[in-house]
Amino acid sequence: MTANVMVVVERQFDTPREAVFRAWVEPEELSRWRGSPGWHVEEATAGDRALGGRHHHVKVRDNDSATRVTTDGVYTEYFSPDVFVSRERITGDPGIDPEEPLELRVEFTKYGRNGTLLRIIQGPYDPDVAGWHGEGWEKELTRLAAYLGETSTVGGAR
Known part of the structure; x- marks a missing residue:
């Protein structure tokens, strides 16, 4: 089957876009929310947060530390706090060919007075796994919303 399906997911947050953007690109913040339930980020690093900058994270299944999904990416666009695009190689996910890079585009649009409309576009996926990856996002x-809710009330507003 040919990978030709792009997954698009949108979510509104009652959080300023600078804070939402930071949650995506700062390794210590990313580690606190990334991963579906039952997973956590064990390692996250970032090089230059700019065009050509590299980033890396490893998701680990909570009940099986041998099950790992590694993402290695390079920013092909980076405009803080508006958008970043990353060309990524993902290994350890049975639905993704690690030899074929995916593109991840994340847009952060000011929404209302102090909110953010987040839009994720990722792919291309094989048609039979695209829906599963959309559900994963x-x-x-949902975990990002909980994290942003915690950080805006604990330790002061962002």
Whole structure:
């Protein structure tokens, strides 16, 4: 089957876009929310947060530390706090060919007075796994919402 399906997911947050953007690109923040339920980020690093900068993270299944999904990416666009695009190689996910890079585009649009409309576009995926990856993003964004809610009330507003 030919990988030709792009997954698109949107979510609104009652959080300023600078804070939402930071949650995506700062390794210590990314490690606190990325991963679907039952997973966590064990390692996250970032090089230059700019065009050509590299980033890396490893998701690990909570009940099986041998099950790991590694993402290695390079920013092909980077405009803080508006958008970043990353060309990524993902290994350890049975639905993704690690030899074929995916593109991840994340857009952060000011929404209302102090909110953010987040839009994720990722692919191309094989048609038979695209829906599963869309559901995975929905679960991760639920975790991001919880993280942003914690950080805006604990330790002061962002």
